[in-house]
Each structure stands twice: as structure tokens, then as C-alpha cells.
Amino acid sequence: MSAPHAVPGCELCERDGGILIARNAQLRIIRAEDADHPAFYRVIWNAHVAEWTDLPPNDRSLIMQTVAKVETVLRQALQPTKVNLASLGNVVPHLHWHVIARFDWDARWPAPVWAPKSREVLRPAERLALGLEALDARVAQVL
């Protein structure tokens, strides 16, 4: 696609937006450093578009196929209670998909991660079936 120019002041144009896991010409995968939800990745379109349907159909499919691959890695590695997927972008209107492994023991379960916390969970990353470094390495292989 013809890449629009970076938008000054857009934090996903100017920075990776988290721990960079993998990148190709169209998109990148980062891990959000979320203290309560450790297995929280984002698939970010590199060029600045706001809405998923701003992409042409082939590119919509491409980003969703990457979302599916990340979801599959999380399911296989962690057996989460549920996977949560979302494209919101109200605060940062640069297309990014949240891919979050949720657990029935996590700090906001069963509410979405954007709801108020319902309990304190100490060192949630240590409860995962796979350490974050190994998980990142598996996620990186999807690109």
C-alpha cells in the first residue's frame, strides 16, 4: 500500500509503542508492559490509519491474520481462560489490535481490562505457564 506519512505527535508513528517483538514492512507486534495483564500484545499497523476499514480489504485481512496467529500462540502456550481482542484507538487513533490472554485469576476477571480492578494479584507473570521471555520468542515467530 502507499504508506501515509507519519503524523507528528502520534505516539505510534513516533515510537514502537511497547516492547518490540517483531516487525515487517506492514505491521509490528509489541508487548504492552501491563502490570496486571502480563500476556498483553498489540499488533500495530506501521502506517498511520485510524480505523480498521481505512485499510483496503487485503490489508484488513493481513492484520487480522497476524492477530489470529498471536491469539493462537497465546492459546497454545498459556491455555488462557479467554482471549480478548479489541481495536479501540480512542486515545491513540492509530490502528492497533489488542490481543490479551485473560485468566480467571487476573486482576479484572471477568471484566474487560479497561474496567476497574477487582482484586490485587501479585506477580501475575509468574503464574503464566510460560515465562514472558519464552512467550515473546514464540510470538516473534508469527512474522
Next chain:
Amino acid sequence: MSAPHAVPGCELCERDGGILIARNAQLRIIRAEDADHPAFYRVIWNAHVAEWTDLPPNDRSLIMQTVAKVETVLRQALQPTKVNLASLGNVVPHLHWHVIARFDWDARWPAPVWAPKSREVLRPAERLALGLEALDARVAQVL
């Protein structure tokens, strides 16, 4: 696809799950009756699967193409500030995609609809550029 049997007690197996807008063999579109976010639709897979990646790739694409069509109708009819898409299912683990038109005047903007309310907005449906009945009719045409 081979349709799994309905799961007893699953509210999206047993009921439409909102105001039924359109339905085909694979999926249906409903409007959630959300008092604060009137232009809130869901695309629901008719058969009971929990995760998006429980579907084979062709069906994943089919439901996303329907999500894209609903998003496109909302954008064209309402010019929302942002569209929010999400597949969560923590409480009702039967695959459904939320498609929500968000506005900078709405009760939770810029937070997700699952966050605490930040203001009271009276009769938000009256602020839409198109009435809900006419909007429903346009959304129904995507199937």
C-alpha cells in the same frame, strides 16, 4: 461448517441477544440496547464457539467481513469520532464482535464503553445523525 449443538444455559445459543437486525445461516447482527451508547451492534456467530480462532480461517474471514460492513455503515451514516471493535466474551463465551460508534460527547469518551461513566448524556440517540430505526435498516442491508 458443521454446527456444534447449542450449549444449554448459553444466552447467545438460547436467544438472539438483542434486537435482531439481520441473520443468515452462519451469523446474525443484533443491536445492543445500551442506554449510553445507542449505535452499538454485535455480530454473533450462530453456532457455539468461544474463541475467534476456534473458527476455521474462512469463517474467521466471513465474520470479520461482516464486522467491516457494519463498521462502514456506521461510519457513513454517523461520522463517529471513532469506531470500537472488540471480541471479549469473558462473561458470555460465545463468539460475538462488538461494533460500537463512539462520539466525543458520549458518556464514557475517550474511555472504552466498559470503563466507569465520566458524564451523563441525556437521550444520546437523539444526537445521532440518523435515527436508530433508519440506522437499523441500513445495517440490515449488509447481510
